[in-house]
Amino acid sequence: MAAVQAVVSALDVFSRAPDKAALERANTWLQDFQHSPDAWSTCNVLLLSSDAPPAAKLFAAQTFRTKVIYDLHEMREPDLLQLRDTLLTALGRYQTGPRTIIVQLCLAISGLALQLPAWQDPVKDMIESFGRNPATVPSLLQFLTVLPEELISNTKIPITDDEYRDRSAKLLTANAPQVLDLLSMYIQASGVTLALQAQVFNCLSSWLAAGEITAEALARTPLLAYAFEALASDDLFESAVSVVCDLIHETQEIEDNMQVIEQIVPRVIALRPRLVEYKDDPEKIRGLARVFTEAGETYRSLLLHHPDTFFPIVEAIGECSAYPDLDIVPITFHFWMRLAQSIGKRQSVSPLFMDAYKALMNVIIVHLHFPTDVTSLTGQEAENFRSFRHVMGDTLKDCCYVLGAEACLMSTYELIRAALSQGPAASWQDIEAPLFALRSMGAEIDPSDDKAVPKIMDLIPSLPVHPRVRYAALLIISRYTEWISKHPDYIPYQLQYISAGFEDSDSEVNAAAGQALKYLCQDCRRHLVDFLPQLHTFLGSMGSKLVQDDKIQVYEAIAHVISAMPMEQAAQSLRTFSLDILAQVHALAMKPTVATQDELQAVTNGLENLEVMLGVVQTFGDELPAACQNSPQEAWSFFDPFIARYGSNYQICERTTRVLRLGLTFFGSAVRPLLPAVLKRMAAAFESTGFSSYLWIAGKIIGRFGNDEDLMLRAAFAEVLERSSSKLVVLLQDKSPSTIPDVVEDYLQMLLQMIEYTPDILFPSSAFPVAFRAAMLALNLVQADIVFAALDFVRMIVTHDCLSPSSTHPPPKFPIYSAAIRPVVEKEGPELVGYLLSGLVGDFPEESTSLVVTIFRVLSALWPAQLLTWLPVVLQQLPVTSAPEQAKRQFMTDVSSAIQMTQYDKVKYAVIALHRASRKARERRRVNPMDG
Incomplete structure (x- = not known):
């Protein structure tokens, strides 16, 4: 009774308004209780007690279901049969409800039936026990409904594939x-209630969906006719819709089911008048739309081969597509897409389908x-x-696929002309909607079209100056730029329209203008080379009026044009635009007084624009054109004092380092003479700010130039390592790694480059122990990229060839490396193993297990005695909630055996087994005890 009371007390916490801590404590206690062997008997008492509160009875039923899935191994077979009788008794006791308890008990009985071969014929026994008394028939139907669902969908039930196949066939x-x-x-049956008939349909749906009852078998019963008749009943409508849809789906093997289809199709077509009858009832229309589209998709080949008979189904789906409730309309879209694909594969098709897609296009535009x-x-x-409009746009593409893009474009164009002909009486919506349709259909146009698209392009300048209309027209230009590239005569007019868009007071129109300019310059860049001075002038006059997002689009557009120029001309043009920005950087660096926030923001924006341009142009190759020969030194002479003065501003740090990163790519080997100075500045900037981006740049430089033998450069690598490691130590005195994940990640990425390219600097350095410890601490973070980087770094250290040289004449520096690595691993080993196992049974990404396996295998081979002394303490500290005691003992046994037998590959299986046991335990605990 004490256990019963404890459960009731824990559940009572949920009925109040508890604080989060109390809720978590109660939840954890209930989870632990569900795991315990005592839960079987305690829940039996709760379930059958008349005094237990409703929440406790439901929890008891949920616990039985959970334990049937996970804990049947705790019982002997005679006890399992007793458990079955307990559950059946409880189901009889709760025949009047609550339904939630009935469902949980039926799920538990289903799971038990699957795992208990000694129970010869559960379905027959359930029918005999519950199927004769009208009062218990609802419980039987609930069991028969959940049985196929539980057997098919619950993958957590622990049986083999062969056992599952054998048992599910019998059940x-x-x-x-x-x-x-x-x-x-x-x-x-006489006296059958609507509620019971709904249960019959739900049960039938479950067995149909499972593929256990065939359409042919069903058609030989009264159930087929009853299902269609039930569509006239408010109470049975939903369950009847599901049955009918499942039945139609089960006839998808057309040739095998023609006799059944001949019974179904007339009944489906006879439902069409209901669309008018139920026009004011969206839920009924939704159900009918499901039936019609299921029939349309399943019988698609019959529609095309026998339109005279089957086309009324297409017409009914068209009516559903035209329904004003936009939550219902998408039910039909998959049908139209699949039908269009089928039509596209046929040489000829009935005009009825062409008319259907014409009507559909007009409906979508409405x-x-x-x-x-x-x-x-x-x-x-x-x-x-707005989101749904894009979905509808895909259906317009289906219309293009069937009718041809030209016909669709011309039809839509005529809608705009008709609206414009009304003059001031025309609403902007009547113009904007077909414009949006033209944009959606743009992906289907032929870039060589000389009939429809010219008319559309000629129409754009005459559109009314309404922000929604202008926005839509600008996005048409964005979508049609491939066509414009083949018709460059339109470029001046499009540039003029785009330029007017930038002057509009509506910010969305400005953004659309930026997008249109970007795509125009991207696709028509060769035609726009002569317009570049005009774009430069435009930036000079309009630049200050544009918001930054729009300005970015303009700079990206300009960069696309530059990328199409001959190299010398491109270099000179890039220099012109870049110097406009770098002049701002230089001016602020040299300014006698401290810059204002607005001035810093303006330069930050300028650097972002330069970043965008460099991102598009990328590089001219190893041989720099004449205009760029002195640019690396010139640019660094601007950046160096600027970073020294304003590098403690986070935004400035982010933008300058991103531009520097692209500068490394752009200038290539030409930056080599500058690198010692750049690295020195990065080290100093990280020391003074702790901003990770300075480490990021250092890592990129080492990754690019790590093989360089220049002594000054290698000294700079060493300086960056030592100064950044010292700064990291200072940071970690006040902060945990979880509060500075960006710093930890970029430090690790730099280390990965160093171990790859400069081990002669990394291993002998006094910073190496700091680096190793930082990697260990990183294993405690939740960010997957950081964990992978840390595991990679540790793996590269412990698997380094210096620790087990393969030849009798190892490289001369290997003893130095080994002498640096061994004492660090031996000192940090216990903590390293702790982090590895905690992550393995905790938050490590799923794909990291192979890295953990490799590290453990090497530790067991190179530090076997130490590992065996480290493991017991570490395993004891792992929480049983994620590493069950039995799994921990097995892991220790398996690792010890592998080491003793010097079969280190067997460590792999020990690690994998621990991981699987942990994952199973954690998955179980993710289920809320209150959810079952």
């Missing part, structure tokens, strides 16, 4: 005829209309509508 396949007969009897009062949409509604 499901062998009993399908009996279940079908039973459901046929119940559906028409749906694209913004409401008359746009302010009637809330923020989320507006966002949802």
Whole structure:
């Protein structure tokens, strides 16, 4: 009774308004209770006690279900049969509900039936026990409904594939005829209630979806007719829709099911008038849309081969597509897409389908209309509508696929002309919706088209000056730039329209103009070379008026044009635009007074624009053009004093280092003479700020130039390592690694470059122990990239050839490396093993296990005695919630055996077994005890 009371008390916490800590304590206690062997008997008492609170009874049922999945191994076989009787008794006790308890008990019985071969025929026994008394039939139907679902979907039940195949065949396949007969009897039994009929349909759906009851077998029963008749009932409608859809789906093998299809299709077509009858009931329309589209998709080949018979289904789906509720319309989209694909593979198709897609295109354009009062949409509604318009745009592409892009474009173009012909009476929505459609269909156009697209392009300048209309027109330009590239005569007009877009007061129009300019310059760059001075002038006059996001688009556009120029001309043009920005950097660096926040922001924006340009141009190759010969030194002469003065501003740090990174790519080997100075500045900047980006640049330089033998450069590598390691030690005195993950990550990435390219600097350095310890501490972080970097670094150290030279004449520095590595590993070993195992049974990414395996295998081979002394203490500290005691003992045994037998590869299996046991334990604990 004490255990019963403890459960009741823990559950009582959830009924109040507890603080988070109390909630977590109660949740953890209940999880631990569910894991305990005592839970079986305690939950039995709770479930059958008339005094237990409802929450405790539900929890008891949920616990039985959980323990049936995970803990049946705790019971002997005679006890399992007793457990079965307990669950059946409880199910009989709760025949009147609550339904939540009935469901949990039925799930538990299903899981037990799958794992208990001694229970010869569970379905037959359940029918005999619960199927004769009208009061218990609902419980039987609930069991029969969840049985196929549980057997098919619950992958956590611990049985082999062979056991599953054998047992599910006996439980499901062998009993399908009996279940079908039973459901046929119940559906028409005298006195049957609507609730029971709904349960019959739900059960039938479950067995159909599982593939255990065939359409052919069902068609020989009254259930097929009853399912369609039930669509007229408010109470049975939803369950009948599911049955009908599952039945249609099960007839997808057309030739094998023609007799059944001949019964289904007339009944489906007869439902079409209901679309008018139920026009004011969206839920009914939703259900009918599901039925019609399921029939359309399943019988797609029949639609195309026998349109005279089957086309009414297409017409019904078209009516569903035209329904004004935009939550229902998408149900039909997959059908239209698949049908379009099928039509595209045929040489000829009935005109009926062409008409259907023409009607569909007009329907979609109507749906694209913004409401008359746009302010009637809330923020989320507006966002949802915008997102849905793009989905509808995909369906317009299906229309193009069937009808041809030219026909669709011309039809849509005529809609715009018709709206414009109304003059001031035209609403902007009537113009914008077809414009959006033209944008969506842009991906389907032929870049050589000389009929429809010229008309559209000629129409754009005459569109009304409304922000939504201008926005849509600019995005058409963005989408049609490949066509414009083949028709360059349109470029001046498009540039003029885009330029006007930048002057619009609407920020979304400005953004669309930026996007249009970017894509125009990207796809038409060779035609725009002569326009570059005009773009430079535009930046000079309009630049200060543009918000930064739009300015970025302009600079990206310009960079695309530069990339199309001959190299010398491109270099000179890039220099012109870059110097505009670098002049701002130089001016601030030299300014007698401290820069204002606005001035710093302006330079930050300028550096971002330069970054965008360099990102597009990337490099001219190893041989720099004449205009760039002195540029590395010139640029660094601007950056060095600027970083020295303002590098403690985080935004300045981020932007300068990103530009420097692209500068390394752009200038290539030409930067080599500058690198010692750059590294010195990066080391000093990291020392004074702790900003990780300075380490990031250092790592990039080492990765690019680490093989260089220049003594000054290698001395700079060593200086960066020592100064950054000293700074990291200082940072970790006040902060935990989890608060500075960016610093830890970039430090590790730098170390990975050093161990790869400069081991002669890394290993003998006094900073090496700091580096190793930093990698260990990083193993405690949750960011996957950092964990992988740390594991990689540790792996590269312990597997270094210097520790087990393969030849009798190792490289001369190997003894130095080995002498540096061994004492560090031996000192940090216990903590390293602790971090590795804690991560393995904790938060390490799934793909990291192979790295852990490698490290453990090497530790067991090179430090066997030490590892065997480290492990017991570490294993004892692992929480049993993620590493069960049995799994820990087995791991210790397996590793010890592998070391004693010098079969170090067997360590792999020990690590994998511990990981699997941990994953299983953690997955179980992820299930909330209150959810079952």
